[in-house]
Amino acid sequence: MYDHIKGFRDFYPDEMGARRQVIDTLEAVGRRYGFREVGTPALERTQLYVDKSGEEIVEELYAFTDQGERDVALTPELTPTVARMVVDKQQELSKPIKWFSTRPFWRYEEPQQGRFREFYQTNIDCFGSSEPESDAEILAFTADALTELGLTSGDFEFRVNHRGVLGGLLDSFDGVDVPSAIRAVDKSAKLDQADYHALLVDAGLTREQASTFDALLSTEDLSELTDFARTERLENAVTNLQDVLAATEDFGAREYCTLSLDTARGLDYYTGVVFECFDSTGEVSRSVFGGGRYDELIESYGGQPTPAVGVALGHAPLSLLLERADVWPEESFSTDYYVLQVGETRGVAARIVRELRALGHIVETDVSGRSFGAQMGYADSINAETVVIVGEQDLANDEVTIKDMNSGEQTTAPLDVFPPEAGRPTYEDYA
Amino acid sequence: MYDHIKGFRDFYPDEMGARRQVIDTLEAVGRRYGFREVGTPALERTQLYVDKSGEEIVEELYAFTDQGERDVALTPELTPTVARMVVDKQQELSKPIKWFSTRPFWRYEEPQQGRFREFYQTNIDCFGSSEPESDAEILAFTADALTELGLTSGDFEFRVNHRGVLGGLLDSFDGVDVPSAIRAVDKSAKLDQADYHALLVDAGLTREQASTFDALLSTEDLSELTDFARTERLENAVTNLQDVLAATEDFGAREYCTLSLDTARGLDYYTGVVFECFDSTGEVSRSVFGGGRYDELIESYGGQPTPAVGVALGHAPLSLLLERADVWPEESFSTDYYVLQVGETRGVAARIVRELRALGHIVETDVSGRSFGAQMGYADSINAETVVIVGEQDLANDEVTIKDMNSGEQTTAPLDVFPPEAGRPTYEDYA
Numbered sequence: 076m077y078d079h080i081k082g083f084r085d086f087y088p089d090e091m092g093a094r095r096q097v098i099d100t101l102e103a104v105g106r107r108y109g110f111r112e113v114g115t116p117a118l119e120r121t122q123l124y125v126d127k128s129g130e131e132i133v134e135e136l137y138a139f140t141d142q143g144e145r146d147v148a149l150t151p152e153l154t155p156t157v158a159r160m161v162v163d164k165q166q167e168l169s170k171p172i173k174w175f176s177t178r179p180f181w182r183y184e185e186p187q188q189g190r191f192r193e194f195y196q197t198n199i200d201c202f203g204s205s206e207p208e209s210d211a212e213i214l215a216f217t218a219d220a221l222t223e224l225g226l227t228s229g230d231f232e233f234r235v236n237h238r239g240v241l242g243g244l245l246d247s248f249d250g251v252d253v254p255s256a257i258r259a260v261d262k263s264a265k266l267d268q269a270d271y272h273a274l275l276v277d278a279g280l281t282r283e284q285a286s287t288f289d290a291l292l293s294t295e296d297l298s299e300l301t302d303f304a305r306t307e308r309l310e311n312a313v314t315n316l317q318d319v320l321a322a323t324e325d326f327g328a329r330e331y332c333t334l335s336l337d338t339a340r341g342l343d344y345y346t347g348v349v350f351e352c353f354d355s356t357g358e359v360s361r362s363v364f365g366g367g368r369y370d371e372l373i374e375s376y377g378g379q380p381t382p383a384v385g386v387a388l389g390h391a392p393l394s395l396l397l398e399r400a401d402v403w404p405e406e407s408f409s410t411d412y413y414v415l416q417v418g419e420t421r422g423v424a425a426r427i428v429r430e431l432r433a434l435g436h437i438v439e440t441d442v443s444g445r446s447f448g449a450q451m452g453y454a455d456s457i458n459a460e461t462v463v464i465v466g467e468q469d470l471a472n473d474e475v476t477i478k479d480m481n482s483g484e485q486t487t488a489p490l491d492v493f494p495p496e497a498g499r500p501t502y503e504d505y506a
Numbered sequence: 507m508y509d510h511i512k513g514f515r516d517f518y519p520d521e522m523g524a525r526r527q528v529i530d531t532l533e534a535v536g537r538r539y540g541f542r543e544v545g546t547p548a549l550e551r552t553q554l555y556v557d558k559s560g561e562e563i564v565e566e567l568y569a570f571t572d573q574g575e576r577d578v579a580l581t582p583e584l585t586p587t588v589a590r591m592v593v594d595k596q597q598e599l600s601k602p603i604k605w606f607s608t609r610p611f612w613r614y615e616e617p618q619q620g621r622f623r624e625f626y627q628t629n630i631d632c633f634g635s636s637e638p639e640s641d642a643e644i645l646a647f648t649a650d651a652l653t654e655l656g657l658t659s660g661d662f663e664f665r666v667n668h669r670g671v672l673g674g675l676l677d678s679f680d681g682v683d684v685p686s687a688i689r690a691v692d693k694s695a696k697l698d699q700a701d702y703h704a705l706l707v708d709a710g711l712t713r714e715q716a717s718t719f720d721a722l723l724s725t726e727d728l729s730e731l732t733d734f735a736r737t738e739r740l741e742n743a744v745t746n747l748q749d750v751l752a753a754t755e756d757f758g759a760r761e762y763c764t765l766s767l768d769t770a771r772g773l774d775y776y777t778g779v780v781f782e783c784f785d786s787t788g789e790v791s792r793s794v795f796g797g798g799r800y801d802e803l804i805e806s807y808g809g810q811p812t813p814a815v816g817v818a819l820g821h822a823p824l825s826l827l828l829e830r831a832d833v834w835p836e837e838s839f840s841t842d843y844y845v846l847q848v849g850e851t852r853g854v855a856a857r858i859v860r861e862l863r864a865l866g867h868i869v870e871t872d873v874s875g876r877s878f879g880a881q882m883g884y885a886d887s888i889n890a891e892t893v894v895i896v897g898e899q900d901l902a903n904d905e906v907t908i909k910d911m912n913s914g915e916q917t918t919a920p921l922d923v924f925p926p927e928a929g930r931p932t933y934e935d936y937a
Contacts, residue, residue: 076594086544091544092542108869109888114525115517116510116511117580159510164518169884171873193547204874204875212873325853437538441639443634444635444637
């Protein structure tokens with residue numbers, strides 16, 4: 076017997092059916108917003124990630140040298156790939172470029188609850204607008220998708236921040252390594268205060284500055300920040316953040332957003348608004364997923380300067396939230412009809428099967444030469460709603476038997492008018 | 507600028523939209539047959555393929571050693587994975603087990619027309635029945651899927667054979683390496699007769715036997731075979747092949763099937779009926795895709811003996827057939843509404859956008875702070891059917907302007923009743 080690989084999962088039909096419902100909902104909402112599906116490769120040049128994140132990223136990748144001596148990696152995220160695609164066709168694509176896709180990604184990390192080495196995301200990105208409406212649209216899409224999945228405003232919150240707020244504040248202290256300090260903020264929720272401040276000191280703040288900075292981040296009044304440091308960067312960031320939140324008001328998503336100045340997002344490529352989705356009850360303790368604005372990535376990949384904003388909904392952490400809120404779809408088969416053959420009735424049974432399928436229904440029939448009882452047991456195992464029994468005796472009477480599998484009631488229907496030309500015939504129609 | 511990897515493709519929204527329509531159709535037909543979706547990993551132990559196909563398969567794989575020292579490979583096909591999954595849960599799964607999935611696979615082969623290193627397939631498999639109805643159901647699904655895509659019986663044919671016919675015939679000659687001879691048959695269409703016969707001679711036939719064997723395979727009368735060699739294996743194979751074809755008659759797929767005794771399928775794990783789909787016009791010259799019965803694979807993977815039959819529809823060769831038959835879906839955007847803002851009208855425009863989306867429509871609006879003309883140009887570029895203009899003057903009159911983008915006609919609608927609570931309001935409703 077062969078095992079599957081650690082951190083990789085097999086999805087059998089029950090669970091896959093539930094996942095498919097979730098994916099279909101996310102994608103349907105994305106389509107309504109005018110995001111268009113793209114298809115992207117599983118492998119990219121390893122250099123694409125090294126240039127963005129440094130050599131140390133390779134340790135987290137499934138990276139290898141292919142038979143043509145290319146250094147390649149299984150894609151650990153979508154953003155570099157779609158950025159490359161925008162650069163490749165930037166003259167042809169009309170802006171804003173609004174894309175979505177659902178697919179697996181891979182990282183060599185230690186699996187834990189809600190985290191796997193092969194993990195699925197639905198990514199939504201918009202390229203070509205730096206306006207606050209573009210950020211707000213991403214937040215509104217995300218809120219719509221989550222409420223369409225059955226979550227309510229009591230279930231989740233988006234903690235919203237702006238990279239320029241952190242950067243602008245940090246710039247006001249001399250000699251700080253801003254990216255290091257932002258990474259410290261990103262880790263702060265998982266650290267006690269002393270360790271957090273120690274990281275800030277490592278990044279170049281004094282102990283006193285670290286305390287001041289930490290205290291400033293807990294304000295809910297953005298004017299306290301601009302009072303503290305009147306830099307242009309900070310003032311622009313505060314204005315932009317306020318504009319984005321105002322736009323979420325018009326777009327129906329403001330109620331899901333809370334200001335959260337210690338939300339940083341780990342990735343260095345964010346430049347503007349960033350947000351993370353959290354379980355409001357705290358039962359799912361980590362960030363469920365997040366997104367933000369990355370206005371410099373396209374240019375850094377050799378493209379024309381192109382503002383961009385996006386979100387990556389990770390399905391595994393999202394499923395934890397949906398399960399916690401008791402809105403994970405039911406994991407069970409659904410089957411409209413089982414057409415049961417008794418004796419030499421395959422010809423008629425097959426005709427009925429074909430006509431029911433032509434009406435769009437899910438229909439199974441015997442392909443194993445089984446007894447009446449075995450077929451009935453199988454029909455039950457696939458949750459068939461209606462069993463159509465095509466027996467030799469039925470056919471002798473020019474009829475079929477229609478059995479409702481929920482009540483167990485059965486009746487007959489005339490063979491020459493079953494199935495009808497439209498609809499979804501059930502026991503009730505003939506009783 | 508970064509390039510994508512040779513043999514890997516980026517799908518931009520136009521092409522992806524067409525591909526998605528094809529995939530949706532294949533999957534919808536599969537669901538109607540009661541096939542259930544499974545989700546499967548991109549990596550498997552390399553050993554899974556080596557045990558099945560020998561060490562030489564590694565040359566065709568994207569195989570590497572992961573950071574945990576596992577020898578792994580990007581999955582080159584689905585069958586070994588689903589066979590492993592059946593073995594893993596064989597006690598729990600009620601039979602027949604009917605599965606489908608759509609996903610990419612990877613092989614390190616030279617790209618050519620219709621063949622890529624990363625390629626997409628929809629796989630359909632049924633485990634647990636050895637009855638001819640199970641083979642016929644796979645053929646019927648495939649025919650239904652192709653006709654649902656717009657192909658007709660004049661467009662494609664399934665060339666059907668049975669491994670036991672080839673094997674049974676070959677068994678009747680002494681000292682033949684049957685798998686080698688079957689591989690020779692598999693290549694015969696691409697070889698001239700002398701080279702083909704030479705391969706048969708390499709497999710252990712005399713030159714005379716090779717000619718006899720080759721001639722026998724061109725018969726359309728199966729009794730000629732059983733007259734030539736009255737082995738039990740051959741007789742069983744001929745009977746099974748006839749039974750499967752009879753079942754396709756009942757299942758509505760007989761008209762798409764032709765007997766083709768030199769159709770072998772390259773893979774050694776096939777044990778019964780095999781078939782390949784060809785372009786009837788011959789314009790797409792190679793086999794489009796194929797499938798067959800593989801009754802021994804589950805047992806060879808350590809499971810209980812479990813018969814199985816399936817088909818893998820490769821999307822790239824299928825697209826060649828669909829394009830040849832002029833039924834490839836149109837590659838263009840479709841958008842129901844663009845809501846155009848003029849002046850400070852974001853609040854009302856956003857309300858209209860939300861209500862139209864709540865009706866299920868695809869709706870875009872300005873997120874880039876653009877002029878009237880630029881917004882109209884964008885609405886045109888995404889093929890918006892209707893533009894709803896929300897201008898300051900419109901709002902002063904308590905109305906919005908509804909523009910039909912096809913005719914260019916426009917009219918106004920009262921703001922308090924637009925959009926209505928249901929439906930798809932257009933210019934005609936207000937003209």
